[in-house]
Amino acid sequence: MDALVARVGAVRAVAPSAGAASTVGHSPKRMLFLDLVLSVFRLNGLLVAEGDAMTEDLGLTSARWKVIGVVALSTAGLTVPGIARVLGQSRQAVQRITDVMAQDGLITYEPNPKHKRSVLVLLTDEGKSAYHALREVQDPWAIRNTEDIPIEELETSLRLVRRLIQRLDK
Amino acid sequence: MDALVARVGAVRAVAPSAGAASTVGHSPKRMLFLDLVLSVFRLNGLLVAEGDAMTEDLGLTSARWKVIGVVALSTAGLTVPGIARVLGQSRQAVQRITDVMAQDGLITYEPNPKHKRSVLVLLTDEGKSAYHALREVQDPWAIRNTEDIPIEELETSLRLVRRLIQRLDK
DNA sequence: CCGATGATGACAGCATGCTGACATCATCAA
DNA sequence: TTGATGATGTCAGCATGCTGTCATCATCGG
Numbered sequence: 001m002d003a004l005v006a007r008v009g010a011v012r013a014v015a016p017s018a019g020a021a022s023t024v025g026h027s028p029k030r031m032l033f034l035d036l037v038l039s040v041f042r043l044n045g046l047l048v049a050e051g052d053a054m055t056e057d058l059g060l061t062s063a064r065w066k067v068i069g070v071v072a073l074s075t076a077g078l079t080v081p082g083i084a085r086v087l088g089q090s091r092q093a094v095q096r097i098t099d100v101m102a103q104d105g106l107i108t109y110e111p112n113p114k115h116k117r118s119v120l121v122l123l124t125d126e127g128k129s130a131y132h133a134l135r136e137v138q139d140p141w142a143i144r145n146t147e148d149i150p151i152e153e154l155e156t157s158l159r160l161v162r163r164l165i166q167r168l169d170k
Numbered sequence: 171m172d173a174l175v176a177r178v179g180a181v182r183a184v185a186p187s188a189g190a191a192s193t194v195g196h197s198p199k200r201m202l203f204l205d206l207v208l209s210v211f212r213l214n215g216l217l218v219a220e221g222d223a224m225t226e227d228l229g230l231t232s233a234r235w236k237v238i239g240v241v242a243l244s245t246a247g248l249t250v251p252g253i254a255r256v257l258g259q260s261r262q263a264v265q266r267i268t269d270v271m272a273q274d275g276l277i278t279y280e281p282n283p284k285h286k287r288s289v290l291v292l293l294t295d296e297g298k299s300a301y302h303a304l305r306e307v308q309d310p311w312a313i314r315n316t317e318d319i320p321i322e323e324l325e326t327s328l329r330l331v332r333r334l335i336q337r338l339d340k
Numbered sequence: 341c342c343g344a345t346g347a348t349g350a351c352a353g354c355a356t357g358c359t360g361a362c363a364t365c366a367t368c369a370a
Numbered sequence: 371t372t373g374a375t376g377a378t379g380t381c382a383g384c385a386t387g388c389t390g391t392c393a394t395c396a397t398c399g400g
Contacts (some may be wrong), residue, residue: 030312032324037217039331042258044214046338047207063356088212093357117365118378142200145337154202157327161209167315168216233386263387287395288348
């Protein structure tokens with residue numbers, strides 16, 4: 001909770017006269033966890049903004065490169081609800097994005113041999129080059145942001161985040 | 171990236187015949203980082219959903235208890251742009267939330283001795299009891315989700331997340 | 341004191357997510 | 371075969387975030 005208190009404190013200079021924070025009664029673990037939750041909110045917003053800024057030249061948005069990334073990882077296409085399950089979003093939200101992306105020529109809907117109604121989403125050539133362009137800005141960005149971070153910390157954090165996901169996703 | 175590939179793989183059972191994922195060319199660190207980014211997206215969505223479900227009996231939403239939590243940590247109130255800076259959101263987004271919360275009687279706008287136009291946001295008695303009710307569900311939830319997680323992992327993850335925030339927030 | 345600069349309030353438009361609801365198609369067990 | 375159950379497509383409504391814009395107020399340097 002220290003970071004939040006610090007941020008509130010920092011704001012005092014602008015919006016003045018805030019007193020001491022009332023964090024009495026919080027155990028250290030609880031405070032750590034709640035701070036982590038708030039930090040995840042914050043990081044999520046920053047990552048979306050960063051991703052949008054990084055890919056706006058490619059005509060992409062955060063919602064779009066999430067879909068492109070998932071589809072690119074499958075060689076034979078995914079259904080719209082399938083993409084939604086991977087991303088943990090509603091199928092309606094994904095459907096709306098893919099419909100626009102299909103109009104823009106980034107993806108195509110192909111017949112699904114295993115399912116008559118639920119078509120498969122595939123990348124068009126344009127979509128593939130968008131993915132490659134995405135990789136070309138995403139990879140240096142990933143390297144830049146991890147070069148001074150020990151791999152063990154990345155592994156620990158990822159494991160923790162995954163554990164939380166698994167716990168909340170049932 | 172393993173988790174994403176695994177998720178795509180798991181979806182194969184539903185939306186069939188996806189081949190091997192093409193993760194060639196990714197260094198381990200890059201893959202870890204990109205997987206962490208995607209996992210943060212996922213966790214963010216789950217945390218918002220969980221928070222909404224947890225507080226719907228209190229008439230709160232995720233956007234509202236974020237505001238309540240921040241205001242409760244200051245004893246003399248914060249301005250709307252100040253809350254926005256703490257949460258890392260736009261002042262317009264916060265303004266809209268606080269306007270509705272003021273109508274609902276959770277907060278009040280009080281004159282700011284340091285600034286004639288920018289009023290201070292304070293919790294009403296109703297807002298304070300909402301915060302206490304929030305704490306009563308939030309604290310057990312935090313304990314439940316951390317009891318089997320070593321405090322060192324929480325600290326490492328929080329430190330990493332904060333470092334990323336600091337790097338992206340400039 | 342005054343003008344430049346920045347912060348704020350207020351409104352508009354848009355993107356993205358959610359849920360609900362309903363019809364239709366797929367699948368499986370009786 | 372048939373009926374129940376689940377998955378999907380589709381449309382609607384709503385919540386929440388962002389940016390842009392403009393007028394107004396605060397603050398500070400000249």
